[in-house]
Amino acid sequence: MSEMDYIKELAIDISILEGKKDQTTKKIAYVRSYVEKWLHVWVNQPTIKSITFIDAMCNAGIYEDGGLGTAAAVSRLFVSFAKRHPSIHFYLYINDQDTRRVETCGNLCEYLAAEVSKNVTVYWADLEVNEFLHRAATTNVIPGGYGNAVLLFVDPYNARTVHLTAMRDFIGSRYSEILFNWFSSDLTRNKNDQEIIDCFDGLDIPQDKNAARAIANALKVEPMKLAFSYAFKNRMNAELYQIIFVTPSQKGLEKLKDALWEVFHGAQYHRNSWLPEGVQTTLFAESEFEDSIAAEYSYDARTDLIEAFSGQSNVPFARIKTFILEETMLKASHVLTYVLKPLVEAGQVKKDGTTKRSNNFKADTYTFPLLEGNKAL
Numbered sequence: 001m002s003e004m005d006y007i008k009e010l011a012i013d014i015s016i017l018e019g020k021k022d023q024t025t026k027k028i029a030y031v032r033s034y035v036e037k038w039l040h041v042w043v044n045q046p047t048i049k050s051i052t053f054i055d056a057m058c059n060a061g062i063y064e065d066g067g068l069g070t071a072a073a074v075s076r077l078f079v080s081f082a083k084r085h086p087s088i089h090f091y092l093y094i095n096d097q098d099t100r101r102v103e104t105c106g107n108l109c110e111y112l113a114a115e116v117s118k119n120v121t122v123y124w125a126d127l128e129v130n131e132f133l134h135r136a137a138t139t140n141v142i143p144g145g146y147g148n149a150v151l152l153f154v155d156p157y158n159a160r161t162v163h164l165t166a167m168r169d170f171i172g173s174r175y176s177e178i179l180f181n182w183f184s185s186d187l188t189r190n191k192n193d194q195e196i197i198d199c200f201d202g203l204d205i206p207q208d209k210n211a212a213r214a215i216a217n218a219l220k221v222e223p224m225k226l227a228f229s230y231a232f233k234n235r236m237n238a239e240l241y242q243i244i245f246v247t248p249s250q251k252g253l254e255k256l257k258d259a260l261w262e263v264f265h266g267a268q269y270h271r272n273s274w275l276p277e278g279v280q281t282t283l284f285a286e287s288e289f290e291d292s293i294a295a296e297y298s299y300d301a302r303t304d305l306i307e308a309f310s311g312q313s314n315v316p317f318a319r320i321k322t323f324i325l326e327e328t329m330l331k332a333s334h335v336l337t338y339v340l341k342p343l344v345e346a347g348q349v350k351k352d353g354t355t356k357r358s359n360n361f362k363a364d365t366y367t368f369p370l371l372e373g374n375k376a377l
């Protein structure tokens, strides 16, 4: 069945459906791509019992053009994983304060997952998002604890709806990861807006372009420790929002970067196209240029790395990889080829040789020169 047919098949009232802009299509593709990679990681954990995806502001699950929203796209992904992993339970929690939208979304997600209803369950609620997050944090409705993986997606229209403490309380309540759509353009346009400031809940968030980083840091509630944010811009090159990702796991960050390269082919940000959807405009749209794009990023990445670790010795490979993943566009498979090996070969960084095998870069540690004007940490 084509996607358009779901509207007919489920007799969905199109008056509640929204149109979809370029950035929405890309946002959904990006989140979907990450969820797929995240599922591959978790289904291979021997102790995994349940996997939960939450769209706390889910909309109707389908758009006017028949394209699926994030929750419905995840429901479809769940089907293929649930069939192959019958002992794992997959939960889809969706919420939207618009009752008609969330009901439509719930019906569609259940319809898509009907053939695996034994181990896929869809739950829905029509609560105000902060209330939903509060209830989710303070009850056991959503699985948590050892053997239960949780990914929370929070996707508002603006910066004046979702409170940072509501998200912090949820992600502090159980092992989870978060994707938060930070609507930076709202803050740029309305610097002194009290509703936006209230959403910071007294946390120290600068009201400028550094806000995204500060928000990511505010979401690093224990055990969250790694973050990356990716910007979406309009056709005039003005930033609309940043999708902020925060995770406790290095693997999570690696998979997110893989998803970014898969969907955006290494472009530093998404920019809406002047051309109709599907018509490619830039070099970045071509995956064959990925190597040269990675090589371009690597000049700055090498300089940033040397500056960040100036004067330090015995630096494990894992710390170097984390730095590159969090601070640059490069992904895990680029770290050795484009950053570390060239620095070692040029004698700029010393491979300590603590491993028996000289070609084992990942098990070794590294010594960085002390740059002039920099103090060793």
Ligand SMILES: C[S@@+](CC[C@H](N)C(=O)[O-])C[C@H]1O[C@@H](n2cnc3c(N)ncnc32)[C@H](O)[C@@H]1O
Residues within 6 Å of the ligand: 028, 055, 056, 057, 058, 059, 060, 061, 068, 069, 070, 071, 095, 096, 097, 098, 101, 127, 128, 129, 130, 155, 156, 157, 161
């Ligand atoms: C950008 S859309 C979500 C799109 C969806 N996550 C997707 O990827 O397909 C935002 C949704 O948030 C809902 N919403 C707006 N304010 C809300 C609030 N305070 N509480 C709960 N839902 C809200 C709207 O009804 C709308 O459906």
